[in-house]
Amino acid sequence: MSDGFFITVNGKPVRVTAATSVVAAVMKSNEPFGFSVHGEPRGPLCGMGICMECRATVNGVPHRQCCRMVCEPEMEVVTE
């Protein structure tokens, strides 16, 4: 695909395409997704907007569900 571009996940550049969901981009980055209220590592479970495990700060807005968003050029994602 020629329509690739970069976003950053915790400051790390990740190459994606316009059809890539933000959750897929974070998984590609190998950055940890987040932690439970007692500090256990967690990752996405449902992939479809139900479990809320894939929340991250996207372009400064906290608690966005990454599985419901598609990547845009220069997007900044910070896992929580």
Next chain:
Amino acid sequence: MRAAFDVVVVGAGPGGIAAATVAAEAGRHVCLVDNNAAPGGQIWRGFRAETAREHPHGRGFLQWTTRLKRTSCEIWTGWQAIDRPTPGVLRLERDGEGCDIGFDRLIVATGARERFLPFPGWTLPGVMGAGGLQALIKGGLDPRGKRVVAAGSGPLLLAVAAAIGSAGAKIEGIYEQASLARLAGFAVTLLGHPDKLVEGAGYRLKTLGAAYRTGAWVVRAEGSGRVEQVTVTDGRKQWTVACDWLACGFHLVPNLELPRLLGCRITGGYVQVDGQQQSSVESVACVGELTGIGGLDKALLEGQIAGWAAAGHEAEACVLAPQRQRLQQFAERLDRAFALRPALRNLAAPETLVCRCEDVPHAALEGHASWREAKLHTRCGMGPCQGRICGSAGEFLYGWENPGARPPVYPAPVSTLAAEAAAAEPAHRSS
């Protein structure tokens, strides 16, 4: 209120798309609302006109979306229905913005999610739903070279394993908890549904090379910081399989939050509807997985029936009744074939978390008489998913009934709720 429509359809999967298309073609002013970035729902997730033809379900997608685009139906993506502040009005939220839309007829097509059951290690990163992993791959996750175990229950397992396998993952095993005897009975009933039989056979061919075991299930997942291996049992012996991802879901459960909020009568886990898809609440119809887990064909058909009925064309809706009955029976057979075995209730260890949002373990929940009691004592179900994950587990493990839905039925920023409440206030005063 920002807009008003003759018909509002919530959920742009096959059922919602069919309903909106038919109602709009019949001349109604229709709005199709969906909380995802694009229409399609789960089965048509990520489909695009250029590539859909390559997929077994692509033709239907192209036909329906082409028809829909020819109508005047408005498609609102990214909007989540969160409340019904007054009859005939639906409150939506998107990116912190609120919006109330009016309707004469509402068609709810919110589909289904996977049922998740807790077992030791199910909260490790890398353990996902089966449909969940497929959704992530449709969203661009690269499965090439990954070792995947698919487990749980339901026809989705084979479909997902086939899709993931053909996308380049190595399927290390497919474990269906239902017994062969139950599935054999189901296969016989499938003969009345030739299209589905072909579909099933196709999946099996593609998954050649991977073991499809019935009467087997995962008892635990282990790994340091993420899943590295799973232990599987057939009820007699146990064995271990190394993997990068475990795709594990136990069939599907309908997304009942909105019908519950609206007050629709629910029986045996599904919304009760009449032959025109009308629920117990006036002007509210429900279609697709909400009325029984039956997949694509059932959703498309019920969507059309609801679309005709909403447009006042009851006769056209009645023509489809025989097909509807056949597909409803198919859904009932699916439920029976993939019924959960009681042994799955014993998978959770005392320290296994049941509520992932609030980290509430099994030991803290056993003995509570109801969902409400458990909530008050343990915070189970009070986290961001609002009990969507642990609710269906609690139903199966402890026999708790869902206590109903309260607004907002989906997490929304307080700012949205406050703004909408302020906007609504003068209207309340004058009435």
